Amino acid sequence: MPDPADQPIPVLDRAEREHLMGLAMAEATLATATGDVPVGAIVVGPDGTIIGRGHNAREATGDPTAHAEVLALREAAQVVGEWRLSGCTLVVTLEPCAMCAGAILLARVPRLVLGAWDAKAGATGSVWDLVRDRRMNHRVEVLGGVREAECAQQLVEFFAQHRV
Numbered sequence: 001m002p003d004p005a006d007q008p009i010p011v012l013d014r015a016e017r018e019h020l021m022g023l024a025m026a027e028a029t030l031a032t033a034t035g036d037v038p039v040g041a042i043v044v045g046p047d048g049t050i051i052g053r054g055h056n057a058r059e060a061t062g063d064p065t066a067h068a069e070v071l072a073l074r075e076a077a078q079v080v081g082e083w084r085l086s087g088c089t090l091v092v093t094l095e096p097c098a099m100c101a102g103a104i105l106l107a108r109v110p111r112l113v114l115g116a117w118d119a120k121a122g123a124t125g126s127v128w129d130l131v132r133d134r135r136m137n138h139r140v141e142v143l144g145g146v147r148e149a150e151c152a153q154q155l156v157e158f159f160a161q162h163r164v
Contacts, residue, residue, distance in 0.1 A: 034060035043076035046087030052076030095122035115151025
């Protein structure tokens with residue numbers, strides 16, 4: 001029986017990464033309706049289809065784990081029918097925190113595409129780099145800065161309105 005980790009990861013050119021980030025940004029806008037920080041995520045399956053979507057929902061649900069990435073990974077796992085998301089790509093508008101980086105590792109996601117870096121709590125290359133730590137049993141390819149200015153602007157506008 002083949003190892004699920006051997007599943008190939010499709011190549012994503014710049015145009016594809018930017019298109020997928022646009023979908024994640026659209027997901028992020030849904031978070032603002034409930035006062036949640038606008039972070040959006042999608043999971044792309046090995047065949048290029050969207051198999052998971054999520055946006056921050058901590059305020060909406062009262063669940064501290066309701067981060068966009070976690071919700072998108074949960075949905076993708078239900079679609080796939082297992083917890084291993086080999087061959088998938090997670091696209092998220094803001095660099096994942098430590099909790100979400102851990103979820104990415106545990107789901108065996110091989111690639112992360114992110115928009116804005118998080119200089120305060122980022123755990124995939126800025127403050128920490130959990131997903132590429134050699135001590136872990138799985139490492140993730142990180143493609144950062146995709147539509148970075150636009151992703152950051154969503155956050156700047158949200159916080160400008162909420163800190164008035």
